[in-house]
Amino acid sequence: MNKRKISIVILSILLFGNCLSVLPREQRRTEAVFTTQLTKKEIYERALIYLAKSLVNANMSIQIRDPENGRIVSHGNLKYQSVFQCLYGCDLEFNVDLTAKDGKYRIILDDILMYGNNQYGQRTGIIKPYSEKELASIKEEFLIPLQKELVDSIEGRFMAPQEDF
Numbered sequence: 001m002n003k004r005k006i007s008i009v010i011l012s013i014l015l016f017g018n019c020l021s022v023l024p025r026e027q028r029r030t031e032a033v034f035t036t037q038l039t040k041k042e043i044y045e046r047a048l049i050y051l052a053k054s055l056v057n058a059n060m061s062i063q064i065r066d067p068e069n070g071r072i073v074s075h076g077n078l079k080y081q082s083v084f085q086c087l088y089g090c091d092l093e094f095n096v097d098l099t100a101k102d103g104k105y106r107i108i109l110d111d112i113l114m115y116g117n118n119q120y121g122q123r124t125g126i127i128k129p130y131s132e133k134e135l136a137s138i139k140e141e142f143l144i145p146l147q148k149e150l151v152d153s154i155e156g157r158f159m160a161p162q163e164d165f
Helices: 002-017 040-054 133-154
Strands: 028-036 062-067 071-082 087-103 105-115 125-127
Touching: 028 133, 040 062, 040 071, 040 087, 040 133, 071 133, 087 133, 105 133, 125 133
Parallel strands: none
Antiparallel strands: 028 105, 062 071, 071 087, 087 105, 105 125
């Protein structure tokens, strides 16, 4: 009898666990504005280099390159592995929307989703974020450090001195 109850509980979790809905797209975003001494062109060029080297692979590409308006839109994908959440790994996907103006720039990270993978590397479905708490955790663990790297690249903190070349 206990096996039957355990089976029912496990089956219920599997069935109803997949019925959860992910947060709406407008909630799955973060936005920040930064001031700088750089020109729009300098911000744009440095951000473009960072995004091309850091977030883009053969399947993901920079979708919009608009130097005249100082805008870059790119799709990002980060790999993640955790025994507790993603035994076979997860993919964190999001969009990066950077708009540059002389002396300031805005970074929007949106459409944030985390997918689980099976042992063959195939996606098994969206696993996060279903709540504001999960979204805050993703932002803290992945997106804020990524945003900091982008800002550091734009500000020249990741660039080698010219005399090194």
